[in-house]
Amino acid sequence: MKKLISFFISLSFITVGFSQEIHSPAEILKILNNSKVTYEIGLLDKKIECKDFSEKLNQHGLYRVVTDSGLYTLDIVPNETAEPLFIKAEAFFGSDNFDSALVYYKLALEADSTLYDVMTYIGQLYEKRRNYDEAIKWYELAIDKNYIDYMAHWFLADNYLVTNNIKGAVDEIVIARILNRNNPRIKQSMKNIFKKAKRDTTDWCFNPQVKLSQKPDGSVVIATDEKWMGYALAKALWTYEPGYSESMGVARGEYSTLEDRECLVSLLVGLENAKVKLKKDRQLYILKKATENKYLQEYILYELLLPQHPFVAFQLPENVISDIKDYVLNIRNRR
Numbered sequence: 001m002k003k004l005i006s007f008f009i010s011l012s013f014i015t016v017g018f019s020q021e022i023h024s025p026a027e028i029l030k031i032l033n034n035s036k037v038t039y040e041i042g043l044l045d046k047k048i049e050c051k052d053f054s055e056k057l058n059q060h061g062l063y064r065v066v067t068d069s070g071l072y073t074l075d076i077v078p079n080e081t082a083e084p085l086f087i088k089a090e091a092f093f094g095s096d097n098f099d100s101a102l103v104y105y106k107l108a109l110e111a112d113s114t115l116y117d118v119m120t121y122i123g124q125l126y127e128k129r130r131n132y133d134e135a136i137k138w139y140e141l142a143i144d145k146n147y148i149d150y151m152a153h154w155f156l157a158d159n160y161l162v163t164n165n166i167k168g169a170v171d172e173i174v175i176a177r178i179l180n181r182n183n184p185r186i187k188q189s190m191k192n193i194f195k196k197a198k199r200d201t202t203d204w205c206f207n208p209q210v211k212l213s214q215k216p217d218g219s220v221v222i223a224t225d226e227k228w229m230g231y232a233l234a235k236a237l238w239t240y241e242p243g244y245s246e247s248m249g250v251a252r253g254e255y256s257t258l259e260d261r262e263c264l265v266s267l268l269v270g271l272e273n274a275k276v277k278l279k280k281d282r283q284l285y286i287l288k289k290a291t292e293n294k295y296l297q298e299y300i301l302y303e304l305l306l307p308q309h310p311f312v313a314f315q316l317p318e319n320v321i322s323d324i325k326d327y328v329l330n331i332r333n334r335r
Helices: 002-013 025-034 082-094 098-111 116-128 132-145 150-162 166-179 184-196 226-240 257-273 282-292 296-308 310-315 318-332
Strands: 039-043 062-067 070-075 210-214 220-224
Touching: 025 226, 025 257, 039 226, 062 310, 070 310, 082 098, 082 116, 098 116, 116 132, 116 150, 132 150, 150 166, 150 184, 166 184, 166 310, 166 318, 210 226, 220 226, 226 257, 257 282, 257 296, 282 296, 282 318, 296 310, 296 318
Parallel strands: 039 220
Antiparallel strands: 062 070, 210 220
16 A cells, blocks of 8 residues: 555656646645545456446437527427328338338428438438439538438448548548447447548547445545556545535536546556556557647547447537547547
8 A cells, every 4th residue: 555655646746737727646645645534545456347338329310409508409300291291201211112211201301391310311212222422412411400410420421431532431430429429330330431541440448447435434445556546546536525526616416527637637647657658558548649639628528428428429519529530530540
């Protein structure tokens, strides 16, 4: 235990130029030492495996509106005139009568121009005919009307690939995965497109080697891999220290990327101080590169937040989604 504490104390002498709004390792350690809560630190007895978020999927058939008070995600619901036409189109599609499905989808769209998901379905039907130019037109229209339609981005990427627009395919499949982070078919499609684009296809999960728990007497047990010490101690403060999150401007129980940023910065400082070689640890190597290239916020959103809460993607402005895409292409899965 003394070895681990000494390791962390030495982190405070490293300067890495991060914002003053987060605490340095020395400040974190001081808060821990002065706390009324007892913090016990030890090593993990076994590796923590990745969590499975495969059941956390976003659903199709949603659109969003922008008002003065914010972004709102709503269900796409056909009006009274369009509804029976839409139902017929769906039935024809389900029975592989694609010509009739196309006719009725177009009739439904004529009756209700806000059926943005129907634009994507029309694109699918043209794609089945191998009329890729027409399919692309409809997918692009669906995206223009409803940017969060992950299916339109996904299918557009596949059609761009078929028509040899590799750059367009790469851009669109990354956006599709941002909008539905855990979808396994989008993940496979991205891998295929990245192979064609000669990009790195390595995938991994953010998996902190940290386990926190609290005893009945209120003391906190921190179990961690030595490399993750800085992260573990900062995370313990945010989780258990009375009044700490409030002191950082975050109401108790609310999420803020500030918490992740402080924990990750403490982690990075420790790794730099210990001169740990990171190339064999993908998540830590990419974290270092992301931070050096000013993509830490995008790393947090793509690697930490969206796998656990994929619906958040529907609330992100387009410029933020574009920044996350740049992180993926410039840092995570570069050429």
